[in-house]
Structure formats: C-alpha cells, structure tokens
Amino acid sequence: MALVEPTAREAGQDFIRDIVRADLASGRHKSVVTRFPPEPNGYLHIGHAKAICLSFGIAEEFGGHCNLRYDDTNPTREAQEYIDAIERDVHWLGFDWSSHLYHASDYFEQLYAWAEDLIRAGKAYVDDQSQEEMRATRGTLTEAGTESPYRGRGVEDNLDLFRRMRAGAFANGARVLRAKIDMGSGNINLRDPVLYRILHTAHPRTGTAWCIYPSYDFAHGQSDAIEGITHSLCTLEFEDHRPLYDWLLDNLPVPSRPRQYEFARLNLTHTVLSKRVLTELVRGGHVAGWDDPRMPTLAGLRRRGVPPAAIRDFVKRAGVAKANSIVDMAMFEFSIREHLNKKAARRMAVLRPLKVVIDNYPHGQSEEIEALNHPDDPAAGTRRLRFSRELYVERDDFKENPPKKFFRLSPGAEVRLRYAYFITCREVKKNEAGEIVELRCTYDPATKGGNAPDGRKVKATLHWVSASDSRTAEIRLYNPLFARPDPNPADFAAELNPNSLDVVADARVEPALAGRNSGAAVQFERQGYFCLDADSTPERLVFNRTVGLRDNWAKIAGT
C-alpha cells in the first residue's frame, strides 16, 4: 500500500492547490503567502467564507501565512463599522492573520511614486477628458476605442499635472491618470485604464492627506508585490484584469512577482450572495439587520446558531473550480446538522402545545425522571425532568382521524412519552368552535422509563413537557429568504419569501433550558437544532431554529 503524506492528504484537492504544490516543488517559491482582501463596504457572507477558507486554508496547509488586507482605495464607500465586522467575522470563522493586517492605503505613498515612474517611462499620462468623453472613446465590445487627444502629452507636462492633481489643484473628475497601453485591445481593461482619480473625500485611515486615490487595478497587484504575496486568489470576474495586473508588475520596479489565479464564486440556492442586494435588504428593512438570522452573512449565520466548523466543512465539500455553479442549500444544511448532531445537548420543547391530562395519575403527585443529555455520548450526562398529571405534547403529534402510516397519538392509540411512560388516548375534548383543546389519556405505571415489562411495543415516542414545570418561550422558525431556488437578484424584492420568519410566541420548554449560555446549541428532540437568540432575557426566553431535523414523515405525509 502506498504511503500518503499526511499533509498532502489533509490539503484539499483542487487546481489552485495543484499550482501551489507545483510551485513549491519546482522551487519557484520557498513558502506560500496569500491574502484575503475585502473592501470594507459591507458585511462578509458565506461567499466570502469560501475565499477566506481558500486563502487562509492554503497558507495553513503549506506552512505559509495569509494576510488580511483591506482594499480601501475608495473612501466614498467604506466605513469603520464594516472594518470591525470583518475582523470579528474572520476570527469567528476560525482564521487568524496574527500580525499580518494591512491596508492598501498603507501603500499610497509608494503607489504614488510608482505612478510617477510610469509617467517618466512614458507609460502613463494625464487625461483631461470628461468621464463622458472617455466612455464615448473607449469603443465597444466589438469596436476599438480611439486615443485621447492628451495621450501624446510630454513627460514634464504629465508630471506637473499629476503633482498638481495630488496637491488638490483640480476638482473631482477634472483629470485622471491613465496607463498608456492599447486603445485597440480586445480586452477593454487594457484600453488605457484609469490609474488615479481625483476624490476630495476624507479617508477612514489617511484622513485628508490625499485627494487622489489609486484604482483597484493600480493598487492590487502592487500591494500583493509589496507584501510578498505568492498566490493572489480571486474570483472569475477578475480574469480579464489579469493582463493588466501582469502589465503593471512587469513595468514597475516591484519587490516581488505574485501571480493571480481565479476561481468561481460560491452560489447557493434560495439565497442571493450579492453585496448590493444584501445591503438593500438591510436598508430597505426587509430583514432586521446584517445579523438577521435569515441573512447569508457570517453575522447572520452566527446568530442563527450555525457552527463555524460547519461552514468550513461545507465550503470544503463544495470544492474549488472554475465552473459557475449553484450549490444546493441541502448540502449546507447537511454540514450544519452533521456538526450539531455531535455536540448539541438534547432537550424537549413543545412548539405548539396541546394539553394532555393523565386521568389515572393522582392529583397533586409528581415524580422525577432521568433523561439523557446525549444518547450517543454518555459523558454528556443526564438531567431530571418532572412528570405530572398535566402535560403538553405537540399538536402535530395528535390526529383525531389519523391518515395511513401515522403512528403517533390518536383516539385509542398507545405511544411512549420519551423517558416516561406509555400513554393511551381515551378522550378528545373540544371547545364550542370544535377545536381540540385537551386530550384525556391514561398511563401504564408498569412502563416507567419507557419500556413495557410484557414486551409490548409502541410505534412512536413523543416529546413532552410538564404543564406546571415548563416555561414559555418564543421560538423563531426560519425559512429561506427566497422561495425559489434561483431568485433573480435584479428583482429581489418581488422574489422575497413572505414566510421566511415564523414566530411561535407560546412554546413550552423544559426548565433546564433557562439560564444556559447563549452560544451553545441544543437539539429540541424530534424537531431541530436551536440556540438562544441575542434578544433573549431571563424573563423571556427566545430561541432561533438553526435548522430542522431531517423529516421523513413530512415526505410520507406529503406536507
């Protein structure tokens, strides 16, 4: 049997890791340096998680490091709120940049010096055309552009003008610095791209020191080079920018030579991963905020109760490739359940209570019942439940006229109450409106703990809660933000699922659920995984459903 190198086995298998491996093997690089470069103009979402896991993951696997770098080249869009959120979310996801926190704005002075170098080399010029004129002369997808009348400007003029741009002599939009490449290129990014624009706007970090700011293209590759990035990983839409990325690095005296590689963004069914749309969902009040548990943001997923390890696992399962794809939400839910199943303590909670009275259980009596905290993990211990004459069970667990294959409670049927006794439904009580308000049942004292000495079996085990010894709680059930698997982002408002939030105000939960720490996940048996919401108080418990359990009965019943 062939030996497999452990690190090689742990490292994912994808074309980018293949490249990294080959670069290390050939000696092109001795170590690996990557970077995650968000622009602080919004919250991170699960799409970013893919990029984070990729860049930080590769650095980890190959013994290098990954920088967190803010791509803060456009002060009109960025804010401190987003910077704080990004750092919190990357850490929460499980990654650490240690001392490698950088900003493109740290390099403004160097970038400016390189721009002057380009001018001196005759490879950049100041263009006086208006934005409209530039657009009109850029050409189209099928036609070449035409050269600017200022393209032939001399080096001294360009230098003088560029310095005056920096000094604040001109208004926004009056002039730009452009690279002199090829107005006839099939790649529009090479048609004399803008390198610097005038923006009389204060920057969160550099304040008013600058009134000209480098474009993404002029900042990104050089920032990579300054930081010694070896593999600069980004999404597919930047493929067209790579020739410009390379052109700048080839024409500037940069200290290292990074390479850019592109992969497909993550898309998920039933949601939208577009910063623009997510921002509008928040600003338009369609959700409660960036951390609304229905949001695909990391902040939303955290509040929802999704473990970061589940996100990492999901991203790994989805893979890294160049084909555009939309991953089924079911795959994400599988990862969430897999992680929660192992760790979550089991509890009982009745979402929609139906009162049950045990007629042959003495008035005023009650007893303690021991219940497992985790059936597959004895180390999780036990807890005590109080069993008494009046209980609550789930409304859905009773049917007066049970359909075929329904083996929960119905008139005359016997079921087990988890960890307690077998009970049999004897009578159904209704109100004037004909609604079922109470079940009268009998219990078999010989079945204490849930087993019948005579060996008789029961086809269902129900969760329950004592009427007197339970607490009411609010439980928030979440459904996909978008009902259709592939919502159109251009018309997202019309695509919103009106039933994405279902608030159950009067659930009853076992007392052990009070006073637990909010971070821990619990499984409400037979229902799903839940966590305490940030809105919860000792007086008013509020739970979020992270994800439901798989439900074969729903399939059989066709609901």
Place this chain on the structure above:
RNA sequence: UGGGGCGUAGCCAAGUGGUAAGGCAGCGGAUUUUGAUUCCGCCAUGCGGAGGUUCGAAUCCUCCCGCCCCAGCCA
C-alpha cells in the same frame, strides 16, 4: 469574423490517453425510547453535440452548440 472563461448524474465535483472517484439529494433495507442519528445497498455503457486520430478518447485534433464575465474616474 471583440476579448476572456466554462460545459462530467437532479446539485456540487474528481479525472490530464488504459476503460467514469467522492459528497449532497433521491430510492430500497437493517438498527433505533428522536419518523433523527448510525449502518448496508442502489443510483452516468455515459462525460454539451458531430466528426476524426488511436489497439484504446471525458482526456488529443476539427467543426458546431450552450452558458458566464468585460464597455465604472467600483472592487
């Protein structure tokens, strides 16, 4: 007859000339004091299509079809 990418099962995705991995979903079955979990089995004569090269093609060649990205002084 602009440039750059991508097409392998319902959804992801390996595979790089030697006879289609794996996961999710689905479907059977076993176990089960959660209709959960766990376990077992099934699920592409087929790789966008048509030709060609070869003993042999998802992999190489030719032509065709489809989808995505690019015309910000956004990133």
